[in-house]
Amino acid sequence: MKRLWNLLISLEVGLVLLALVCIVMGAGSFGLSGDVATALNSMPLFVWLREFSLATTWWLWLTIVLLALLALNTLCCSADTVFQRFSSNAILAWLPPQLIHAGFLLIVLAHLQSALWGFKGAIEIPEGAGFQLPDGAAVQVARVGAIFSPMGGDRPLGYKALLVTQETAGQGGVTISPNHPWFSNGYGVYIKHAEPGQPPVALLEVHREPGAAMAMAGAVLFTIGNLLLLHTRSRSREFMLESDEA
Amino acid sequence: MQPLLLTFAAFCFFGAFNRWLLALGLAAGISYLGLRGWSLGRLPLVGPHDTIAFFAVSLAAMGLATRLSRPLRSAAWFNAAVGIMAGIFGGLALIFPVRSMPMPAILDTLWFELHVVLAFFAYALFGIGAIVSAGWLAVRDRSLMDIQFKTALAGWSFFSASMVAGGIWGYYAWGTYWLWTPKELWTSILWLFYALVLHLRLKGAKWDVLSAWLGVLGFVVTLFTYLGVSLLMKSSHSF
Numbered sequence: 441m442k443r444l445w446n447l448l449i450s451l452e453v454g455l456v457l458l459a460l461v462c463i464v465m466g467a468g469s470f471g472l473s474g475d476v477a478t479a480l481n482s483m484p485l486f487v488w489l490r491e492f493s494l495a496t497t498w499w500l501w502l503t504i505v506l507l508a509l510l511a512l513n514t515l516c517c518s519a520d521t522v523f524q525r526f527s528s529n530a531i532l533a534w535l536p537p538q539l540i541h542a543g544f545l546l547i548v549l550a551h552l553q554s555a556l557w558g559f560k561g562a563i564e565i566p567e568g569a570g571f572q573l574p575d576g577a578a579v580q581v582a583r584v585g586a587i588f589s590p591m592g593g594d595r596p597l598g599y600k601a602l603l604v605t606q607e608t609a610g611q612g613g614v615t616i617s618p619n620h621p622w623f624s625n626g627y628g629v630y631i632k633h634a635e636p637g638q639p640p641v642a643l644l645e646v647h648r649e650p651g652a653a654m655a656m657a658g659a660v661l662f663t664i665g666n667l668l669l670l671h672t673r674s675r676s677r678e679f680m681l682e683s684d685e686a
Numbered sequence: 687m688q689p690l691l692l693t694f695a696a697f698c699f700f701g702a703f704n705r706w707l708l709a710l711g712l713a714a715g716i717s718y719l720g721l722r723g724w725s726l727g728r729l730p731l732v733g734p735h736d737t738i739a740f741f742a743v744s745l746a747a748m749g750l751a752t753r754l755s756r757p758l759r760s761a762a763w764f765n766a767a768v769g770i771m772a773g774i775f776g777g778l779a780l781i782f783p784v785r786s787m788p789m790p791a792i793l794d795t796l797w798f799e800l801h802v803v804l805a806f807f808a809y810a811l812f813g814i815g816a817i818v819s820a821g822w823l824a825v826r827d828r829s830l831m832d833i834q835f836k837t838a839l840a841g842w843s844f845f846s847a848s849m850v851a852g853g854i855w856g857y858y859a860w861g862t863y864w865l866w867t868p869k870e871l872w873t874s875i876l877w878l879f880y881a882l883v884l885h886l887r888l889k890g891a892k893w894d895v896l897s898a899w900l901g902v903l904g905f906v907v908t909l910f911t912y913l914g915v916s917l918l919m920k921s922s923h924s925f
Contacts, residue, residue: 451885451888451889454885455882455885455886455889458878458879458881458882458885461875461878462875462882465874465875465878466871466875468871469871469872469875469919470868470919472866472867472868472871473868473919477867480866481862481866481867485866551864554862554864558862560862587791589788591788597788597789597790597791597794598790598792617791618791618794618859619791619792619794619795619855619858619859621861630859630860645861646861647861647862649857649861649862649863652857655853655863659853662846662850663846663847663850666843666847669839669843670839670843673835673836673839674836
């Protein structure tokens with residue numbers, strides 16, 4: 441049992457896992473193009489992994505296994521540090537890396553949550569028509585338009601659409617544009633493109649990222665830990681003192 | 687405006703032996719970016735010309751800041767290496783055409799600007815770390831490994847913050863904080879790589895040789911993530 445624990449908290453194991461994840465992801469990146477890449481970004485990860493053959497997905501399966509082991513190693517290392525040093529007064533010496541570890545673990549969990557229970561869908565819809573979100577909420581696309589630069593030019597910088605739903609009808613609807621989606625019950629509606637015509641047609645995407653809140657929490661924890669670590673390490677003069685003594 | 691960038695590259699490259707010439711070059715580089723931003727009405731962060739120029743100026747700025755640390759104050763080789771590196775990238779920016787197009791709406795957000803600015807500060811620090819690592823391999827002065835660690839930690843911190851800003855931007859722009867593109871995979875590889883470099887320090891001085899070589903290799907991974915993926919691989923997430 442002691443040997444297993446020592447293996448789980450081993451720094452060497454962590455280093456090897458980090459190196460292996462880099463190598464496997466690097467190898468996989470060279471095959472990520474064309475229809476395979478398009479499909480991967482149009483559905484949750486685990487749906488894609490089920491739909492494509494192992495010859496295509498092997499590197500992502502391997503990455504997931506290695507990341508799971510790395511997460512376990514991170515969790516055990518942090519638990520070991522906290523148990524051993526919890527009562528010590530030098531909290532700023534050991535807490536920042538553990539906050540970073542906690543942030544990393546939350547972000548990994550958030551990815552897992554979105555990969556398992558996320559939703560991605562796309563719809564081409566003409567102005568005046570309606571569609572339903574997966575939870576049944578009805579959305580009408582009242583208007584579709586383009587955004588042009590105030591300095592002129594005939595190429596649009598982006599597109600916009602006026603959405604009218606039961607929720608937004610009182611305010612006359614809500615306009616979505618790039619970086620300004622509309623959210624309802626965890627679903628986000630995004631405008632990707634529009635084609636002029638009679639009537640104009642909008643390409644909308646509907647996404648659900650259940651891991652988003654956890655990823656944000658992880659990012660906040662990570663950033664706090666990172667800032668504390670920078671603060672403590674910037675004051676460390678261990679090697680300068682050593683070199684002075686030498 | 688182009689002559690200002692040319693002045694930056696020339697002062698950095700040919701004046702690399704002198705920190706005051708390097709500082710003058712940096713002033714020219716910052717002036718160029720400022721004027722270019724003024725003419726565009728935004729930070730110049732789109733397209734190869736603007737991003738490489740921003741990277742080159744960041745390299746000079748981070749190099750001069752790192753030079754303030756005690757072991758590097760009298761290290762002429764460090765000054766020279768920073769200047770040459772910044773000069774090369776400044777010259778490279780000049781090769782690419784200057785494009786003054788309006789910002790696409792998808793990029794018109796503070797999160798995008800934060801994402802890119804922080805990433806280039808990180809790339810620059812990784813470059814400085816590579817120079818310090820190479821210096822340690824040549825002279826074996828242990829105080830240099832302390833600086834290498836600090837540049838890697840500061841660079842990794844900027845890079846982490848850049849990834850957080852990129853994730854928030856992606857969530858509002860594309861509906862997801864993560865896309866499976868070669869650019870994002872290599873971004874993660876770079877982040878994990880420097881996590882490895884930082885953890886390796888816990889192994890102690892016996893591992894300094896590997897740490898130093900990884901510090902050099904880290905800049906190769908950085909350049910591939912920034913330029914290699916954009917130029918050699920098909921990725922929707924590019925310049």
